[in-house]
Amino acid sequence: MSRTMLINVTQAEESRVAIVEDGLLEWIEIETGSREKLKGNIYKGVVENINSSLQAAFVRFANGRTGFMPLDEVNFRTFPPRRRGASGRSGSGKPRISDVLKVGQEMLVQVTREQFARKPPSLSTFFSFPGRFLVLLPGSDSSGISRKIEDEAVRERLKKSLKELAVPEGVGVIVRTAGLDQTKTALARDMRYLLRLWGQIEKAAAQAKAPSLIYRERDLVLRAIRDLFTPSIKEVLIDDEETYKRALAYFKSIMPGKQKRVTYYSGDAPLFSKHNLEDQIENIYKRQVPLKSGGAIVIDTTEALTAIDVNSGRTRESTIEETACRANTEAASELARQLRLRDIGGLVVIDFIDMRSRSNIRAVEKTLRDAMRQDKARHDMTRISKLGLLEMSRQRLRATTASSTYQPCKECEGNGVVRTVESSAVALLRRIHARCARGDLARIKVLLPAEVASYLLNRKRDELIRIEQRYETEILILAQPGMRAGDLQVDVELRSVAGTGEHKAARGEEPRVTHSEMDESRERDEKRRRRGRKRRRNGADEVEGGEQTLQQAAPSGAAPAAALPDESRDAPAPPEEAADSAPPARGRRSRGGRSRTTRKRPVRTRAAAPAAPAAGGEDSSTDTAGTPEAVVLPAESHRQENPAEVGTSPVPGETERDAESEEKSARPARRRGRRGGRGRRGGRGRKQAGAPAADAAAGEAGGEGAAAAATALPATGPVSGQDKTPAAAESPTREESSADPAVGSSLV
Template identity: 40%
Template sequence: MKKEMLINVLQPEECRIAVLENDRLDELYIERKSVEAFAGNIYRGKIVNLEPSIQAAFVDFGVGRNGFLHISDVEPQYFRQGGYDPEEVMRESDEMAEAAAKRARDSGHGRKHAFKGGRPRVKPPIQEIFRRGDEVLVQVIKEGIGTKGPTLSTYISIPGRYLVLMPALGRVGVSRKIEDDDDRKRLKRCLLSLNPPKGLGFIVRTAGAGRSEPELQRDLEYLLRLWKAIVRRVKGSNDPGVLYEESDLIIRTIRDIYSEDIDQIIIDERESYEKAKDFLRMVMPRVVDRLKLHDGAQPLFHKYKLEEEIMRINQRQVPLPEGGSIVIDPTEALVAIDVNSGNFRGTDAAEENAFRLNMAAAKEIARQLRLRDLGGVIVNDFIDMRKESHRRKLERALRDAMANDRARTKILRTSPFGLIEMTRQRIRPSLKRSIYTDCPCCQGRGLVKTAESMSIEVIRMLALAVQNKHIERVTIRVNDEVAAHLNNKKRREVMEMEDVGKMAVQILGSEGLFPEHLEMDCRDAHGERVEIDS
């Protein structure tokens, strides 16, 4: 399988990174300098407000917009401020986890092994832990979306290439995604042999699978240097502000996305190329030769025929290779995805056709969710299938297709209505929200009133004007199509109103006015403007 990473930074305002699998766009990341990105940054914050009803605090962290800190994201060490012993809280939590695991083993349902050392299950009230003005060390875990501020956490994590530094953890561990037991034990031994400082926690990332001790040591030293710099900044000032900023999109993507199966990384701008080269020399010296500089006359994304595909990403309907399509409709509450058979033709067996189409749709749905960066609740309406075995295979296919997604996902079983509901972690606004703004004509509805509907509104407004005896002249400005409808199909009603109200009505149409534009100017005998109640 051929896999490439293309990085386009020729335009200084925007950075685009595409991951191609067999020359097909599989992942896309876009970041603009005009849009501030806070996710991953660490700040010194100050509690400015407490909301006991939702067990949350609002934190000023120095960016001009308060962040949201929920009690579930408060690290147990802060419990001391409310007179609670963190060790006692964690001990109670571990006992509850063990009891729940025992019940699961006895019943045969649920998680049979207790997960200890995680976040506490029982937490004290947030109003007993914090007071207004308290200082707190926070990390942005989710960008602000719309009117909502960024989501914060006191569980700090700083990612390296193979390790994640987690100060609150206080121990070493291995990512659950590394499933090989022998490798898990080896990695844990390697990490312990490096003698990480007491009180700091480290987790081996999925990318750390199979890595040698020197590679882990290099990453450990890099993370410790970062942590020492953060500690110095914490001691240096008391004002809310940034203590650590995440790397730019290029370094982040190489650090988090790059894997051994990527054959080459191509960058089209020399300064960014040199920066990426320095980073690779520091953390992955073995793969520096896979980094290439594109200096051809043809733009990088045009050479790989990506521009047209990127333009199609936000289209509502996505055709499937063998026929049929999926229709994606993001709403305020959820993302609805509908699978349509369309011109799909397989065998004569309807059940088999539905199964084949659904399996193809599952792969494309996973790809589109990654490309569009859609998150929250997602409801998939597949073609109905009668066989239980087909429904189970479809669920597995969707889970397998989502397995490589960096965002956390949870997929439920098929509902009685034939829907597969799922959630996908949302860290920042979707790609569509990042590059589009709401249409000023329809305010994002995607629909405008018909010429007939607007004509009816004009007639209603004229009926109000007729009631005012001071009005002698009315000028109406509308879209061309609305004006044509009024002059052709509503002319008699307009003339009757002119006679009843003893006024002159002038209808002006313009192509430059949007379809719902309605401007009514009423004047008296002296040319003075007269307002009417609408």
């Protein structure tokens, strides 16, 4: 059984060291120049934070790097507790981390484990310096023999050799497997070298400022020769001349008798290709590893554990039990090799094929245990359970081989799968619908991969149009070439940014009703309902069509009375057409079946200013006969009109307050009157024209005041059939004079 060590360092970006046994790859380590190696380095750090719940400290040991150091990794010889007798969390007698360390304290630490996934590097104050034959343990008084040396006679001999060595106090020594056959002189020489190294580290740490690097571990080539070279390795091949000289010098200083095994390789074919290692290295990164019998093992690594499944594949035996036993036995040997090559650490769960025979189960367990003996990492394994599962815990010596040469996929973000085009399109459509439903978007633009955009525009066009029409939002779908699957870019434009209501109206959009306008509309409607109820109780005219005009019988010589404005979207009528635009007087049915009228109470208002000239150029606000007339103020439109065109409006709220106070002070006198025909609510009385209504009002007031009251009566109510007069035909209907539907009809 020949073993060969191959060292490939022809490329500066990557160095590789492999051990081959009978043409089969048994061990490999790859070191890249882009990734800094931390394990084994010694730093002078600063305690950055102390977590009492975890009983651990976080130490900043380099710029931008923080390591995790639990209480078990604190050497109490170097850092004694400040308070004696302080008990630990569970009464174990250990001091608390806060009694040993404090924030801002400088300390010397060594990296014991590389950063893995989102876990920070692990730090320790128990230092270890491996040599060729010994391991030096500063700060410890214990010495021992490697656990891999199982022969008791050899262990006793090595213990005697350790006692004869002049080991300083406060320093421990462990004999490595390579020192099994070494003499006392070789062991003493290795120990003196390690003691000199520790002394230099202490001097450098005393002068350095934290955080800083104090000692860097050897590079891959010298580290592999120091840790992996054994007498079973017959040859060391190196394809770089400079690296060959460095390795030869190391052999001369540490192992003078083995320097003849170091050879410089200068062949035409690449070193690894000559030994057929490239294909074997590529299989390390594959998820499925084939077996010679036709079966396979599938390895899936997660952050919590590594799951390994054994499949029989094409393995066929006489019985199912024999097939399962053969596949499991072959998989057990290959599993131990894959764990070493991939350097899989942590918890490992192996799902073997179910077997019924106890002897077969024990045979598979023995095969796996024997194969794991060649592993340098510490490990612990259980038996195969009744479910066919075997659990194993393995020490992680370094970063996994795949992590140093591979990076997570940007397309799937390391998941291994991507979403289908149909699912991506439907999910995006839901997001667009949910965002537009808020009602504050004027425009939304989405950049998508070409496949998803094409699916939306061809298969989901109707849904997009319905969303646009329902929420009045412009949706723009654009294909972005080169965009990865699952990525998207969304740009939204809010209505407040898109433009004002006038700009929206210019684009053919209805101005959006704000909450303040809706509240004002509700308040006006409530006031209108309250006033209507009061006037009905006092015998006033009922509110019809959302409009009401207060009429006043002005006595002779009195000032012109003003009518309250209403909120109509139509333009105000000229004063000479006031009689045509006044609503007809409504009748109320008396006890005898005849209609009766209600006397209108005079309302104290401010005198209205003269209205603007009519279209014909005449001043319609002046009575040429000297008879005072009632002035009808123009209706207030939803859109603000020019006061110069419609005349002066009364002070808002004053007319209403005066009317309410007057109605409370005097009860209106009711007088029965006679009308042509029997008035009925909603019947003929509602169809009365403007002239008969004016005569009835004039009969109540009497004299010249009656004529003035007749002039003040507008005729804006709807008429129908043959009862329609020319004056009423020109008046707008109730539908035409209704308030803006966006705000709601209101009456002041």
